[in-house]
Every structure is written in structure tokens, then in C-alpha cells.
Amino acid sequence: MDGKGISKTVISRLPRYFRYLGDLKDRGIERISSRELSELMKVTASQIRQDLNNFGGFGQQGYGYNVDYLYTEIGRILGLDRTHNLIICGAGHLGAALAGNGGFAHRGFLIKGLFDVDEEKIGKSVHGINVYSMEALDYFVSGNKIDIAVIAAPAEAAEELAHRIISCGIRAIWNFSNTDLSVPEDVIVENVHLLDSLMRLSYDIDSYTG
């Protein structure tokens, strides 16, 4: 089971299942029914059944889901059974906040270095992670098996930065700049568009208050 053939929509929901199953596991719960999981996660039991049926054979009628098995399988499908090496481009507050997030390392996402153009920052360390000059990027990436580059830089710098990153051979970008990147087909981009998210909240407020 490699997760291929599962729709993108279902895949995008897997991290949330993984999070809840991890909590249940930590609490020593071994089995859970779709109804109980539904109440916990506030989605319909039928969606849970539909989503989890994609994996085949996880749920048994009347017995519920085996929490540990489901947790492990979903983790494997999400690639969490291996570690990933990351670099962060941009050592400002956002880069530093990401570097200091212990939750990432806990899931095998290891931040190996920060990169910046600011001479003031280069040579220092943030949460124990060194800040390097952008000049050192190629050398560092080839020596450290980097899987993922994080763009924590302003939109104006993002496109050129992505180009630099890709030219080093990195094929996955976690993009925090408020712009969409043009990348070759074999490069994957996951966007965190904060302003878009804030606008969705703003819509909801206004649709409530009128």
C-alpha cells in the first residue's frame, strides 16, 4: 500500500487523521469506531468510512478501527517512516520560528541549516541551527542530502530563490512567500499563503456579523 490511487482530497485530509490517531494512541486507546472518531473529529462518520476505506481492510464491522495499525499505515503513506532533511531560506522571524518548532523534528523533519543574505545574521545560530551565506547553498545542499527547502522570504525574492534552490537539485519547496512559484513539473511546491488564510477568516467574520 503506497497511497497511490488515493484522491488528492483524501490525501490532504490524512495529516489530520494522523494527528488524531496519534493522540488516541498516546492515551492508550486501541480501537475506535467510525462513530466515535466522527464525534471527536467533527466530520461525518460516512466521510470517515469513505476516507479510510481507501486503505482497505482497516475497519472491521462491529470492531472499529485498530488505532495503532491505522496510525502506522497513514504515517507510512505520508512518508513519515523516514527522515527528511530541510533547509530554511530566510533567517528572519518566520525562519527562526520554523527553526525553533520542535514538532517538526519529532516527525522526522530535521532542519539542517538556515540561509540568509544579511551579513548580520550569517555566522550566528538560531535555536542551535547555523545561519549560512546564500553563497554556501550549493556546497551545503550537496553535502547534506537536503530533501526540502523552505522559502521564508518576501514575495519579491521568492521566484529567484526558488530558481537557486532548484538549481541545487532540491525538488520540494515549502513556500511561505505570498506568491505562487513557477517551477518545472518535477518540482513540488506546498504553499502556506498566510494572507489568503487571513482573508478566508475575514470573509467568515463578515458573513456572520453581516
Next chain:
Amino acid sequence: MDGKGISKTVISRLPRYFRYLGDLKDRGIERISSRELSELMKVTASQIRQDLNNFGGFGQQGYGYNVDYLYTEIGRILGLDRTHNLIICGAGHLGAALAGNGGFAHRGFLIKGLFDVDEEKIGKSVHGINVYSMEALDYFVSGNKIDIAVIAAPAEAAEELAHRIISCGIRAIWNFSNTDLSVPEDVIVENVHLLDSLMRLSYDIDSYTG
């Protein structure tokens, strides 16, 4: 036109349209066809037509969309024709990064104060925004017409923090903690689950590289 009756899926795509239309406007482009917008945004022209037809009368066969009109209307639907006052709970790196994001103020999201429990941080200022004690929360919120509270705190603290925020009368939460919040029905939460996003990227990497 207040955006009511438009599906949640379409609403969630509006900020991206708004972003692209704003760029076009800045470049002095007055009209754009669904085909041109499709090439730019890398979604099908038929999805663009479907999405934008929700607003009725924006597109004219053979003339394309009026960029300025569409930009203004979408902005209005997203509530961007008014300002929103924000506070950030948590003055760590993430809180500071959000406080320093100039793009938010540019869209009318004004950060009025940071709040923390750390005595070291209280009384200082970050990007010109004061850091207050959590004790001052009620007083500050009632005096400053706060619409949105940002939770930039660890998952362990998030639930209690949300409770405090809601008890001050705030009805919209932008949640950066890696947990889902239990809130009353009239409170809106927009989540930015960073680890979930990173896991989606990890899935994609592994499904590419095998």
C-alpha cells in the same frame, strides 16, 4: 452581492483570485479573458468561468473580465473594504514574525497588540507593537474593538487560551497551534496547521521519488 450562497470551496479560492487580480491591476491591465487568467493561474478556464459566474455578470462573452471591478467585488466579499483589528497571543518568534508582516496591514488587518505570559517579553515592543501581559487582555480587547485573535502558542496552551479569548468577546480566531480547538458555534476558527502542511509535502515527495 454579499457572497452568501457561494459554496465554501469557491470562497476558499477567492483570496487567490484576489491576489492575481491585484497583480494585474498593478500592471495596468484592465480586461482579461478566462483563457488568459487560466494560463496565469494554472487552473482550467472552465473552473474560472464556473467560479466567477457565481458573482453574475462579471464576464462578458468576447470581452473578458473587468479586472478592476472583479478585484473590488471579490475584495468586498472577503470583507477587505473595512479594517480588522487583531491581537496576537504569543510573542515568540512566530508571533513576532506575524507582527512584522507588512502585507497584513496593507490589506487592512491591523495588529494592535501582542500578549504573552513571559515577564521578559512584557513591556517590550516588537516591530513597534507593544507586548502586554495576559492579565491585560480583557481591558485591552474591550477598549480596542478587536475582531480577531491570533493564537501563536504551543498546542498545550491553545485550548485554555482560546477560552480566555472567547470570554473577552472575540468571535474569530486565527489558530497556529497544532491542534483543533473546541469552540462554541458562533466562534470562527481558521487553522494554519503547519505540520499537516509539511506532511502533505512529504507525501508528495515520496509519491514522486517512489
